[in-house]
Amino acid sequence: MKPGLAFSFGYDDGSLHALTSARTEAEVLLRDVYSLPEIDLDDFSVLFVSMHSDQRFLASRAPQIEEYLAGGGVVVANGHYAYPYLPRMAGFHTIDNYRLSDITVLRVAEHPIWHGIDPHDLTFRRGVSGFYGRVWHDAPADAQIIHALGKPDLPLDFIYPVRRGRVLFHGGNDLWSFGGDDKQLAPRIMQWVAEGRDVQ
Amino acid sequence: MSLAILDGGTFYHHAAIHGGRYRELFDKTIYAPELTTEALAGVTFLIVPDRINPNVLRARRDVLIDFAKAGHTLVVFGENRADTWLPGVTWAARPTNFWWWLDKDARPPNRLLAPDHELFQAVPFENTIWHFHGVLTPPAGARVLIDVPADPEGRDSGGALLYEDRVTLPGRMLVSTLDPFYHHGSNFMPAATKLLDGFLPWAREKALRPGRGGI
Numbered sequence: 001m002k003p004g005l006a007f008s009f010g011y012d013d014g015s016l017h018a019l020t021s022a023r024t025e026a027e028v029l030l031r032d033v034y035s036l037p038e039i040d041l042d043d044f045s046v047l048f049v050s051m052h053s054d055q056r057f058l059a060s061r062a063p064q065i066e067e068y069l070a071g072g073g074v075v076v077a078n079g080h081y082a083y084p085y086l087p088r089m090a091g092f093h094t095i096d097n098y099r100l101s102d103i104t105v106l107r108v109a110e111h112p113i114w115h116g117i118d119p120h121d122l123t124f125r126r127g128v129s130g131f132y133g134r135v136w137h138d139a140p141a142d143a144q145i146i147h148a149l150g151k152p153d154l155p156l157d158f159i160y161p162v163r164r165g166r167v168l169f170h171g172g173n174d175l176w177s178f179g180g181d182d183k184q185l186a187p188r189i190m191q192w193v194a195e196g197r198d199v200q
Numbered sequence: 201m202s203l204a205i206l207d208g209g210t211f212y213h214h215a216a217i218h219g220g221r222y223r224e225l226f227d228k229t230i231y232a233p234e235l236t237t238e239a240l241a242g243v244t245f246l247i248v249p250d251r252i253n254p255n256v257l258r259a260r261r262d263v264l265i266d267f268a269k270a271g272h273t274l275v276v277f278g279e280n281r282a283d284t285w286l287p288g289v290t291w292a293a294r295p296t297n298f299w300w301w302l303d304k305d306a307r308p309p310n311r312l313l314a315p316d317h318e319l320f321q322a323v324p325f326e327n328t329i330w331h332f333h334g335v336l337t338p339p340a341g342a343r344v345l346i347d348v349p350a351d352p353e354g355r356d357s358g359g360a361l362l363y364e365d366r367v368t369l370p371g372r373m374l375v376s377t378l379d380p381f382y383h384h385g386s387n388f389m390p391a392a393t394k395l396l397d398g399f400l401p402w403a404r405e406k407a408l409r410p411g412r413g414g415i
Binding site: 010011032051052053054055080081082083094095130134135 | 207208209210211212214215233251253254255256279280281293386
């Protein structure tokens with residue numbers, strides 16, 4: 001499988017370290033987000049967009065990202081969707097003065113990336129809630145919803161098709177920083193990407 | 201005579217800068233990759249929020265330094281690697297303890313060294329306290345406003361979380377390790393919102409009336 005590509009943002013962050021240091025099916029390379037115009041995305045099996053990415057810049061490259069997806073690429077995008085850099089995405093909804101019940105992670109569908117991970121362990125980190133997600137997004141109508149926030153119809157994690165490609169959207173802190181040492185999500189995401197390639 | 205802020209284009213910069221809570225305070229919002237000397241015409245107070253891509257800031261360091269050289273006020277928040285582009289800044293990473301507050305008996309190590317500084321009339325010290333990302337060693341002659349003692353595990357000898365430097369350049373520079381724009385713009389930490397609730401109106405007042413308060 002081709003390597004994955006993660007956009008870096010100029011300073012060290014534990015999240016990117018968790019992604020590039022994990023034992024993955026294929027390696028994940030780091031490139032500064034602003035080098036995107038010079039990158040041939042077809043050299044990569046999956047594109048990781050951290051929550052710390054300059055979405056305004058990515059929106060200026062939306063045609064390049066859509067072309068990559070249409071050709072069978074995979075984008076794993078994190079954070080709150082503030083600028084239109086992905087096809088078929090809409091905005092997000094904040095929850096004012098949220099309580100625990102508003103931001104409890106609910107599993108709506110089983111998926112191999114999260115297999116064996118208790119949603120409770122996503123809701124809480126050392127007893128503190130909110131790291132995994134605090135807002136919900138409008139998902140495309142044909143999206144597969146994996147997790148919802150507080151109520152089953154408020155999407156938090158979802159996967160949707162863009163022609164031959166797929167977007168995995170996680171509306172919170174970088175997905176690959178969860179799962180703990182024994183259930184790291186980065187290798188699982190790469191495995192999922194690899195299996196999708198086999199199907200195609 | 202105006203207040204400007206750089207916008208790094210992330211979702212949390214978007215929420216904090218363009219969201220309804222603060223947007224009326226800024227006379228000018230400059231997308232960081234588009235920062236030029238011309239864009240700063242008329243600006244007297246410039247905020248560099250936390251977590252602007254340092255590659256962008258390094259590429260425009262002359263614009264930022266010239267701004268401070270002109271006698272204006274430059275405020276630089278954390279996770280910007282200011283030590284790589286702003287004169288006088290020395291920074292050391294310290295592994296972040298996000299959890300210091302979970303122990304009910306724990307006291308934060310943060311120390312207010314300049315309670316008489318005008319900033320703290322607008323921003324209560326307790327609103328500056330959360331986890332921190334590394335420590336700063338100010339240049340000689342700078343005034344430390346908030347610091348922390350030596351790392352209990354011996355990784356550094358302590359340093360500033362916020363200092364004011366009026367000696368390195370003709371202008372005034374406030375440099376901090378704190379990252380309130382990220383936390384406020386992520387809907388995740390009330391202290392960060394409280395800090396900005398005090399700091400941003402103060403910054404606007406200083407930008408519009410630079411004669412007051414000793415700038």
